[in-house]
Amino acid sequence: xxxxxxxxKYKYLNVDNVKYxxxxxxxxxxxxxxxxxxxxxxxxxxxxxxxxxxxxxxxxISVGDKLLVLEAMKMRNDIISSIDGxxxxxxxxxxDNVSKGQVLVEYK
Amino acid sequence: MPDKQKSxxxxxxxxSSDLKRRMRDALKGGGxxxxxxxxAIGKLxxxxxxxxxxxxxxxxxxxxxxxxxxxxxxMNKKYLPGDGVITGTGILSGxxxxxxxxxxxxxxxxxxYMHAKKITKIMDHAMKLKVPLIxxxxxxxxxxxxxxxxxxxxxxxxxxxxxASGVIPQISVILGPCAGGAVYSPALxxxxxxxxxxxxxxxxxxxxxxxxxxxxxxxEELGGALVHSEITGNAHFYAESEQECFDQIKxxxxxxxxxxxxxxxxxxxxAPKSKKYKIDSVIPTDPRQPYDIRDVIKAVCDDSELxxxxxxxxxxxxxxxxxxxxxxxxxxxxxxxxxxxxxxVDSSDKAARFIRYCDAFSIPLVTFVDxxxxxxxxxxxxxxxxRHGAKLLYAYSEATVPKITLILRKxxxxxxxxxxxxxxxxxxxxxxxxxxxxxxxxxxxxxxIFRKEIQSAENPDEVRKQKVAEYKKKYANPYVxxxxxxxxxxxxxxxxxxxxxxxxxxxxxxxxVTPDKKHGIPPF
Numbered sequence: 001x002x003x004x005x006x007x008x009k010y011k012y013l014n015v016d017n018v019k020y021x022x023x024x025x026x027x028x029x030x031x032x033x034x035x036x037x038x039x040x041x042x043x044x045x046x047x048x049x050x051x052x053x054x055x056x057x058x059x060x061i062s063v064g065d066k067l068l069v070l071e072a073m074k075m076r077n078d079i080i081s082s083i084d085g086x087x088x089x090x091x092x093x094x095x096d097n098v099s100k101g102q103v104l105v106e107y108k
Numbered sequence: 109m110p111d112k113q114k115s116x117x118x119x120x121x122x123x124s125s126d127l128k129r130r131m132r133d134a135l136k137g138g139g140x141x142x143x144x145x146x147x148a149i150g151k152l153x154x155x156x157x158x159x160x161x162x163x164x165x166x167x168x169x170x171x172x173x174x175x176x177x178x179x180x181x182x183m184n185k186k187y188l189p190g191d192g193v194i195t196g197t198g199i200l201s202g203x204x205x206x207x208x209x210x211x212x213x214x215x216x217x218x219x220x221y222m223h224a225k226k227i228t229k230i231m232d233h234a235m236k237l238k239v240p241l242i243x244x245x246x247x248x249x250x251x252x253x254x255x256x257x258x259x260x261x262x263x264x265x266x267x268x269x270x271x272a273s274g275v276i277p278q279i280s281v282i283l284g285p286c287a288g289g290a291v292y293s294p295a296l297x298x299x300x301x302x303x304x305x306x307x308x309x310x311x312x313x314x315x316x317x318x319x320x321x322x323x324x325x326x327x328e329e330l331g332g333a334l335v336h337s338e339i340t341g342n343a344h345f346y347a348e349s350e351q352e353c354f355d356q357i358k359x360x361x362x363x364x365x366x367x368x369x370x371x372x373x374x375x376x377x378x379a380p381k382s383k384k385y386k387i388d389s390v391i392p393t394d395p396r397q398p399y400d401i402r403d404v405i406k407a408v409c410d411d412s413e414l415x416x417x418x419x420x421x422x423x424x425x426x427x428x429x430x431x432x433x434x435x436x437x438x439x440x441x442x443x444x445x446x447x448x449x450x451x452x453v454d455s456s457d458k459a460a461r462f463i464r465y466c467d468a469f470s471i472p473l474v475t476f477v478d479x480x481x482x483x484x485x486x487x488x489x490x491x492x493x494x495r496h497g498a499k500l501l502y503a504y505s506e507a508t509v510p511k512i513t514l515i516l517r518k519x520x521x522x523x524x525x526x527x528x529x530x531x532x533x534x535x536x537x538x539x540x541x542x543x544x545x546x547x548x549x550x551x552x553x554x555x556x557i558f559r560k561e562i563q564s565a566e567n568p569d570e571v572r573k574q575k576v577a578e579y580k581k582k583y584a585n586p587y588v589x590x591x592x593x594x595x596x597x598x599x600x601x602x603x604x605x606x607x608x609x610x611x612x613x614x615x616x617x618x619x620x621v622t623p624d625k626k627h628g629i630p631p632f
Contacts, residue, residue, distance in 0.1 A: 010398060013448045015480040016520070016552030020448035022398045025423060027339060027454070028447060034486035047321040073320050097322030 039083055042105040044098045048072025053094060055105070059087050067105055070098070083107065134172050134189040138213025146213055151283060151306055152350055154194050154209035154217075157244055161281075161354050162207070166199035171229065177221040181253045188214050191222040192247075195230040200242075201358055203366050206234035209244035212284050217247030219290065220254040224261025231268040238367040240277040242357070245294060246284030262289045269296035274468035276367050279357065282307040282333075282343070283350060295342060298465060299360060299417070302333035302343040303353050309336055309343075334420075341421040341458060359415055363429035363436045365469050372436040372471065378411040380605065385412055387601045391478075393542055395518040395549075395584075401426055401441045401449070401476060404516065408605040410434065417462060422454035427462040432474070433609040438466035441476035442527065444517075451523055452483035453496040460499035467507035472612055475504075475528040478517040480549060497526065498631040504532045506630075508622060510615035512608060515539040515586065515595070521548050530594050535618065536611045538604075539586035539595045546588075550580040 012019045052069035055061065065081045085107035092104050135155070137143060143153055152160065158167055176183065176191045192214035197206055208230050210217040227243070234241040250258035272278055273296065280294035281301045285308045294300045294309070302309075310331035317323050317330070329335065336343035345360070347353035365372040385407035390399055406412035409430035416428040424447040427440050440459050442449035466473050482493060504511070504526070511534045519527065524545055528534045539545070547553060555562070558575040565571035582588075589595045599607055 013450070015448060015450060015482075015484060016548045017555055018396060018480060018549035018551045020396050020398070020444070020480060022444060022448040023446050025446055028483075031485070031487045034490075047323050049322055099323065 040085070040088075040107045041103045042067060042079065042081070042107075044070060044100055044102045044104055046070070046072045046077075047100045048077075048098065050092045050094055050096045050098060050104075051076060053090065053092070055087055055090070057087050057090055061085055061087060061107070068092070070104075079104065130173065133187075137189060137211055138215075142213035149306070150349065151212075151246070153213065154211035154244065154246065157281075157283065157350065157354075158194060158196070158198070158207055158209050160351070161242065161357055162198035162200050162205070163202070167196055167207075168198065169194060169196040171195055171226045174222050174226055176223070176254075177257070178251065178254045180255075183253050186215075190214070191220060191226065192217050193219075193223045193226050195226045197230075197233070197239075200240075201361055203361070204237065204239045205242055206230045206237070206239055207242045207244070210247040210284075212246040212248070215251065217284065218249060218251035219247055219258050219261050220251035221257040221261060223251070224258070224264060227261075228264045228268055231265070231272065234276055235268070235272050238276055238369065240279065240361070240364075240366055241272065241297075242279045242281065243293065243297070244281045244283055245286040245290065246282075247290055248285055249288045249290050259289070262293070265293050266296060269293055273298070274368060277361075277364050277469070279360070281353065281357065282309060283353075284308070287311075287313055287331075291342075299344045300336075300342060301345045301347065301353050301356060302336055303347050303350055304333045306350070307333040307336070307343070337418075337420045339421075341418060341454060343421075344417050346420060360429070363415060363431075364471070365436075368469055372469075375410070375431055375434045377434045378431075380407055380409060381412040382407070387604060391516060391540075391542060391601075393517075395478075395480075395544060398444045398448070400445050401443045401478065404476060405430060405439050405441060408432070408608060409437075409439075414439065418458050422452070422458045424449055424452065425455035425459050427459055429471075432605070432612055435612060436471055437474045437612065438462060438471045439474050439476065440528070442479040442523075444478055447483060449479040450481060450483040451479060451497060451500065451526060452488055453491045453493050456493075456497045456500040456526075460503040463500075463503035463507055467503075467509050470509055472510035472512065472615065473504075473507060473528065474608060475511070475513040475534070477513060477515040477519045477524070477527040479520070479523040479527065480518055481521045481523045495631040497522075500526050501532065502628070502630045504528045504534075506628060508618075508620040510612060510618050511535050512611045512615075513537045514604065514608070515543040515545060517542050517544065518549070519543065519545045521546075530596075535615055537595050538607060539590070539598050540601055540604075541586065541598060543586035543595075543598070544584040545586060545594070546583045550576050550584050553583070554579045 010021045011024050013022050049071045051071045054066045061081045062084050067079045067081055070077045070079050088108040089106045172190050174191050176188045193210050195208040208227050278297035279299050280297045283306055287310055291309050308327050308331050314325050314327055314330055333346055337346040345356045347356055385403050387407040390403045405414050414428050414430045424443050426443045429436055430439055511528050513528045513534045530537050554575040562568050562572045586595050586598050
């Protein structure tokens with residue numbers, strides 16, 4: 001007290017319908033908003049490299065069909081289709097490095 | 109007569125010149141080039157660090173002549189003085205301690221069989237003598253040439269860290285890389301000190317991450333001092349330089365007991381700096397307004413000296429040591445300045461561990477309460493706020509040290525229970541007149557209780573406001589809880605320090621009988 005402090009830029013946090021004036025932490029601000037999983041999109045479950053692609057755009061796929069190989073932690077993981085459908089788009093090519101959560105294949 | 113003595117002295121002298129030569133060789137460490145490299149990045153050498161931490165001229169080194177045990181890969185031709193680690197005993201602020209420091213200038217401070225033997229030997233000493241253990245980490249990791257013997261070495265250290273936990277204080281100082289399995293020794297100890305740009309901790313380094321996952325990140329961003337102070341919570345004290353870090357160690361050691369059977373040093377009573385920290389004016393009465401809870405702690409504790417722990421991690425709760433009437437206490441306080449002081453995954457974890465530390469070392473707990481409840485959000489629920497939040501309930505319920513709670517302003521819902529309420533067997537619960545003990549904030553509660561009336565009203569907003577005001581008047585105070593005896597006394601802020609000191613004094617002989625069990629099963 002007494003000494004001048006630079007003005008703090010407060011934000012608001014809502015808890016039980018009450019808005020509290022406060023500061024938000026870096027970790028709070030960088031949290032990822034929750035998104036509902038999309039059946040039509042196949043995402044990388046781990047960061048890694050694409051080693052092989054079994055399917056082509058427009059092809060019909062059944063549950064259990066191999067889509068591609070994602071290598072991570074020295075393991076070659078077969079990425080298998082969990083639905084029946086037609087490939088709308090393939091977003092990766094062999095040799096690509098992908099991050100966790102990145103969309104690899106989309107169905108129609 | 110003098111002649112005779114002279115002749116018998118001779119062989120001893122020769123022996124001692126041999127000792128001097130051997131010592132000279134060993135004390136060279138990794139040689140001038142390696143030492144230069146170490147200095148260039150702001151690092152002291154291992155021996156300099158020990159000397160800087162301890163009281164002047166009190167360090168006694170052991171096992172200086174230990175040699176490494178590696179036989180393969182031409183290692184037998186190499187001389188590694190003391191096998192890359194310095195161990196010994198000394199005096200710190202007048203008390204004995206055991207200490208070791210890894211020497212990065214010698215084979216990168218890598219941990220081999222004898223290196224680990226030296227560390228475990230000094231750890232065993234610390235346990236036998238019941239004195240604190242300080243470990244300075246500066247090592248590239250396992251000595252690959254020694255294979256499974258390095259792994260065995262780490263395992264032996266971890267085992268001793270765990271056995272010593274809660275018996276003697278264990279302090280880890282990270283002054284260089286500390287990677288792979290090596291990180292688990294500090295993680296098992298009580299306090300971890302880091303220094304900006306010097307400390308680096310991670311399980312797998314940037315190179316491995318790049319190779320196996322294709323993710324690129326620098327060492328600093330992956331596991332630098334700031335990351336562990338702000339994000340992971342692995343580090344407890346952050347410093348800009350090694351010297352600042354050593355000063356922090358000395359400050360910490362002044363607050364804590366030297367073993368679980370001893371009491372921390374008593375200091376002369378010192379009044380708070382009441383001109384700087386005015387207890388009557390720190391807190392805005394509107395519970396939605398922020399303030400810095402540390403100013404309240406400083407307004408009541410001796411000399412306004414608070415040694416905060418994990419200052420940058422989960423700042424929505426403040427933990428740290430201070431003194432009341434000359435005796436050490438552990439403060440746990442919600443911090444309305446950050447995230448309105450809510451409890452969440454990180455703050456529960458942070459406070460719970462500190463409470464267990466205080467309980468293990470017989471340090472009384474003083475809890476300041478001002479929180480709206482738990483942080484809402486999918487990320488919190490999915491991150492396990494249930495089991496992490498439970499740690500706090502467990503730690504408070506389990507603690508048998510004197511537990512004194514003061515409710516300053518809001519204490520809503522589960523947050524009220526968790527913050528050392530009478531129901532978790534606090535010895536004393538005090539409240540300021542500004543306290544509001546309620547099941548939730550007035551706005552939320554009124555919306556639920558009077559939902560029908562509000563919805564069916566011609567002017568819902570008007571009715572809502574009216575109902576909120578009604579609820580506030582009736583329940584947003586300490587007297588409903590006091591009527592049930594959940595609050596022992598409603599006190600004026602100006603009385604706080606005297607009452608806390610009194611409560612501590614009369615609880616000094618507190619004993620509590622706990623159920624006979626091997627140990628509980630906390631929600632780790």
